[in-house]
Amino acid sequence: MSRALTLSQPTPTTRATLFYLTFYMAPGASVMFLPIWLSEKGITPEQIGIINAVPIFVILLFNLFIGRIADRASDWRQVIVIGALIAGIVPIGLFFVSEFWGVLLLWTLTVLPIGAITPVLDAAVMRLATRTGGDYGFIRAFGTVGYMVFNGLTGFLVVWYGPAVFVPLFVGLALLRALVSLQLPAFRAPAEEPTVAAVTGKVTASSLREIAKPWFILPLFGFCMIFGTHLVLNAFGSLLWKEQGISEAVIGPLIAIGAFSEAFVMFVWRRFGGRVTARNLILVSALASVLRWLAMGFAPDVAWLLLLQATHGITFALGFMGCVHFIANWTDEGIAAETQSLFVVGQQIFSIIAVTGFGALVPLLGAQAYFVASAFALVGAFCIWLSLRMQPPKAG
Template identity: 65%
Template sequence: MLTPERRTTTFYFTYFMGPGAAVMFLPIWLSEKGISPEQIGIINALPVFAILALNLIVGRIADRAKDWRQAIVIGALIGGIVPIGLFWVNEFWGILLFWTLASVPTGVTGPVLDAATMRLTRRNGSDFGAIRAWGTVGYMLFNGLTGYLVAWYGSAVFVPLFVGLTLLRALAALQLPPFRAPAEQPTLAAVAPAPASGGLDRLRPILQPWFLLPLIGFCFIYAAHYIFNSFAALVWKAQGIGEEIIGPLIALGSASEALMMFAWRRFGGRISARQLMLLAAVAGLLRWAAMAIEPSVPVLFALQMSHGVTFALGYLGCVHFIANWTSEDIAAETQSLFTVGQQLMSVITVIGFGVLIPFYGAQSFFASAALALVGGAFVWLSIRMKPPKDDLPR
């Protein structure tokens, strides 16, 4: 039986397939088109800035719609149709235009999808973590499979593959269920305040320091992971680690994330959302500090297994924290605000980390450890302000 949860899981499974393929081969494909490294940086950066500008707007529109499903489906359809234009562009400006237009619709609806799915699982008593984990599985699948497809069929396979995956995601969006509760069925967003009338009053629940601090804190924790994704392969290669080892090392982190999300329901309700975020910060401090001292490959494999704690636990703590303390009329907007914070912090820190790398190499990861320390301090301050007795994930 295709329950709402199974239909949503199917969509999550397809949601990150295209990005999984792009992370693996987009820079190489662009280089083969004669795009310079500086231009490749612009092609990767412009969608991020566009998403930053539009996230809150889309979140607000989605909250005001009859159901969050509408925004998600529209984003997936646009994100599926626009990439077809990549078949006919071969120079910088054309690729920049179509890649940006292809990336933004799904980028801005990601927070809406998370907020909507969280509300659905809260109402039905199902497992958000297990549903979200299938997104990571889809991402991992095409991280690995794209390399084999390119080896078998050449680089010309990349655009048909990417377009096919985005169209598959668009088709999967059409079977998504309604996410909002029927009018006669109350949701279980316990302890959430009653919806306010509008304007700042509407957002008053999320403007309190004890609420903002842990979300700001996780933005620091998240930025450390973004730094890792951007520079780990470069740092490891400089340490003399071969590509045949780097690939499995990176994949192991994603596998750890997926496993933690699948296992979430077994223990997730026993510790508060903010305590989970604090645990992620402490584990991150240890992980990045250990990585900065250039450990051996076996130790790196062990550190990569901690990704399920440093990222997955913190992420799940955040989305549960938001759901615990917000009402449905601001759920997607709040999740979008949180995503904007993550992206802003990531852009700033990646630029700074790029300056450190030439001088300090792997020791630059001490900066990532510092980010985790600051993030954990923010979460700890929030707990001191408002004890987490009503903060348990549901």
Template identity: 70%
Template sequence: MSLPAARSRLTPEFRTTAFYFTFYMGPGAATMFLPIWLSEKGITTEQIGIINAVPVFVILALNLIVGRLADRASDWRQVIVIGALIAGIVPIGLFFVNTFWGILLFWTLAAMPAGAIGPVLDAATMRMTRRNGSDFGTIRAWGTVGYMLFNGITGFLVVWFGSVIFVPLFVGLTLLRAALSLQLPAFRAPPDQVTVAAIRPTAGKLMEIITKPWFFLPLVGFAIIFGTHIILNAFASLLWKEQGISEDIIGPLIALGAAAEAGMMFVWKRFGGRVPARHMILISALASVARWAAMAFSPPVWVLLFLQLTHGVTYALGYLGCVHFIANWTSEDIAAETQSLFTVLQQVASVVALVGFGWLVALHGAYAFLFAALAAAIGALCIWLSLKLMQPKEDAITVG
């Protein structure tokens, strides 16, 4: 193959997909083993909740600022690359800490830049795919594939090499992500470029759209749903281990949820354009109520297999619905800022969920998932109220 032909295959979509593939590998490994690794170091469940919650809390102060800076930059790529590089270097400090305060410090510093650039990456990729007529869901799905891959691999690596493998693995994955950020394309179109799909004209200021209750309520509702999924990431592996499930089963169980998520993203384009966004978000909320209620009763592995398969509905369906819902109703000049605001809402819910759930797990064990089911029901109510305020006519999801 000639060099020009090879270069022609490295489309903006391909290069963005490669970065997404590495973006969630580190979090995938952490979801599998971080709670167990912390527990082995004598960290309590309440402290595990704090270690997971503090980075989210700190990112709250950064997201809107980073989103606004990214919107004002000549291209969103600049902010994404800087954040990825910082997030690749800082985790090296984990080699030198063993106490609660040291781990809290470096885990927070490592999570902050990656968390801040996530919504910028989503907004930039969504605008690029709509402009070029390509599919956001397929690109984003490869991020879940990378996450899923290291859900499963981490469990086996821990069984083979012991817990000592966790920090080198996590640091290596963050450095790989940093390296892949350097090949990202420019996301904004040149002013004279002819596009396949135009962005519909909408309000050009964040406050003009975010103050509308029918727009704000679905984002709040799904933020609550997202918070209930974060507690699964933070505590599921620990709870399942306490139920007698081994690490080489826990890893594939977590990976199965990610596989369901990726599957939903891959098939999204086939039906997403025909169903209103808020209906999709509401379905994800109702499915979450059922999922967490079942989790509360410490079901056997075969039931957990089924519950993990519902992750494509409880998370991916709602996430894609929200991303398209936001893109449908906001203009490019506030794309990253609005997506960052949505992320802030999710992070607020996550902080409350992580701190509260750590305390509830200490008191009630797996029955704490009943509180997650109640929270999901409140999220569903928010989405239902939005539909009552404004029926979905113009906000049906548009793809490509």
């Protein structure tokens, strides 16, 4: 009987996949309806911008600190579960606030723990997949699936039950994520179990000082620039499309195509990800971004936008997956979360630069602001190419 029970228990990979599925559900709902909910509370657009920006600045202050704590802990699971539990309990306060300062405080405390543990989760699951022979891309794709489902479903729920459904929905999804976190497995390899690096003889860095070199920093810096250009699409894409005369009924599917493309690349990653070196994949992502934003600058019609949105899996998911594998290839478990946190800090910095900078450019240039994003991506591609010239990829 004990053997049958053991066989029926979900594997560590399955449990990590289930957590990823719930991890981005609440953000998927908030992206859809948070601005509208805030506006109905009488909060101005300027204040809505502050409510969205402040958590990013706060997360910047905490990311490396949390990553260092996670690496020093006996297992990354502890930090992930604590963060998920805090992010599940704090949003309950949204039922009791309606003015700007209360919402700002509650929303910052809600977003902070999830933003802080995201790089820890990515590093932990990447190590788990490497150790067990799992597919990190397949696992991570379920996060995009959960996000995509509630990005669309929230709109229908609001239509059916009214705006009042948003807070109960968001809080319910946050609590679901917290509960699912409790079943997460241990992520680190047991002391008696050799890591993949030890088995294969790969040389990996055990301190940040060992990887604080231009050839290691440049590709991550370059992709952070690419990541920033994607925030331009997130922040201003729907507005620019509406100004082009595209209806909201079409804008929604255009956004969904991008998310579907991202999930698709992650699902099929294992079929090609091991055949091309990580930095070469990041470079492909950067060059594709240059072409994508260049084309977007000409304000193309819907047919072309459908094609361009379908490249999102290449311009974003391919580069992101390449970076996660690049970090895993060159670092050991002792600095995995801290290095991943450093990478996320870079993304957040360039997100702030891109959103604020293009916020000034879009009113002046309209869709032609994408030409600047294309040039930005080209600089990122050059950084990645330069790294490849400085340090060739690892053999095999």
